[in-house]
Amino acid sequence: MAIDQETEMTDAEVDDFLGRHETGVLSLARENDPYAIPISYGYDTDRREFYMRLVSTPDSEKREFLESAPQARLVVYDEQESTYRSVIATGTLEDIPPAELTPDQIAQYGEAKRPLFEIWAQGKDELDIELYRLVPESLDGRRTEVDREE
DSSP: OEEEEEEEOOHHHHHHHHHHOOEEEEEEEETTEEEEEEEEOEEETTTTEEEEEEEEOTTOHHHHHHHTOOEEEEEEEEEETTEEEEEEEEEEEEEOOGGGOOHHHHHHHHHSOOOOGGGOSSOGGGOEEEEEEEOOSEEEEEEEEEETTO
């Protein structure tokens, strides 16, 4: 499989791509310690911001990372036929207290799929559900065309 062409996506292509998708991989880092998890998100194309609900238990590794205000990288990607697309957003996660939510933010959280509580061994009352926003410091997309004939 040879790469025929790799191009940067325009801002409009990035926004369209992120608006059509709803899942990605969120990577957090602190010092030399990485942490990555699959997540669902809502994306505001006007503000170019991501909204996500993150579920954890009080003593989880995820909670430890989130409490340290880590740098974050969100990767959203897909492959269709001979085209591979990916968008990488980099920035800092901001915890949004529910009392400070605006109507627009509430709508964006509605776009993020709700966590599936059935996958957690603990009951809902034992889970921490927090709302986060990622305002990217960088937001870059690439499209790669591959030749599958080789």
